[in-house]
Amino acid sequence: MSIAYLNGRFLPLADARISVLDRGFLFAEGIYEVTAVIEGRLIDSASHLDRLTRSAGAIGIAVPLPPEEIEAAQRQLVALNSMNEGLIYLQFTRGADEGRDFLPAPDLQPTLVMFVQPKLFLNVAAAKTGIAVVTTPDLRWARRDIKSTGLLAQAMAKRIATDAGAQEAWMVEDGHVTEGASSTAFIVTDDAIVTRPYSQAVLAGCTGAALTALAQEAGMTVVNRPFTVAEALAANEAFITSASTLCQSVVRIDGQPIGDGTPGPVATRLREIYVDFARRTAV
Known part of the structure; x- marks a missing residue:
């Protein structure tokens, strides 16, 4: 059973739910990153987190967690899934609004989700x-x-x-x-x-x-x-x-x-x- 991360919680991926009013779903108003995992460890993590912050700043969304906390959550996600080699997908959006409008409410809480995808890419x-x-x-x-x-x-x-x-x-x-x-x-x-x-x-x-x-x-x-x-x-x-x-x-x-x-x-x-x-x- 694959374990995902959603807004501060680790839970089965099948149980992770995001509102249909989330602006990532309605407007693609979100940022993502994909980080490689080799031998159970994150590759180029600092570079990916730096780019995440740059992309978020470009569309005016504050990253929900400090980089070190995101990295710690990713490492825990790898451990919970016992993944040796593969990818971590991270996505965060501006969050879910009360309706569909091009201009979001000013107090939205961002949605942050992460999950793993086992994949062999060393010896392929x-x-x-x-x-x-x-x-x-x-x-x-x-x-x-x-x-x-x-x-x-x-x-x-x-x-x-x-x-x-x-x-x-x-x-x-x-x-x-x-x-x-x-x-x-x-x-x-x-x-x-x-x-x-x-x-x-x-x-x-x-x-x-x-x-x-x-x-x-x-x-x-x-x-x-x-x-x-x-x-x-x-x-x-x-x-x-x-x-x-x-x-x-x-x-x-x-x-x-x-x-x-x-x-x-x-x-x-x-x-x-x-x-x-x-x-x-x-x-």
Whole structure:
């Protein structure tokens, strides 16, 4: 039986109930985070909590608990579920109102919910074979730096990828890749690792940021700039990063092989470096 956290209480996930008047349900007025768990410990927890606070501030909602209390609750949630490897999903909204109105009442109490999702991502087949992605127009709003629960465009992109036999979609705007539907996009050229700089146009990926720093520490050159779909197709390698995939090689884009169509040495090495970092710094 999976145990969840809801507004200060630990209870069976099946018993967790949120009002239909919650503004997260009615307006997607909420923020979420996904944190990886490896060997029963949280990965990059401080970065995820920092981003949570930034996103909450951008939409004017106070985070319901101090970061250290959220982290403690997440660690307790992992223990209660005896989870060794997987993900913690956290979401909080402005709360439930007395009716549906675009302007909320000023005294709403935020809704905070967390639950776990066991998932293996260390020793998975895709780490050896790589994945395929497809490109699709980026239909999202202008504030993509806010990790909003409004994920309709991303869900549509994931469906497009699945229908094409791919595992991820790269969203494209003005000919340039913005990011994956649930990941940060990278390519490897002869000279550097290339990824888009953080701005309001993309989400600041916690895993991507950590991996970029680790790559630079290892003496690799990282260039922050937009890249086109054509550049990606001509790249030596491509890969994605996210809490749920860590560092994952992309071996096909829109049906065309990247490099020799197998995971390349740069992405393979970066995955090893990140897993070592995760194990050393997990809490």
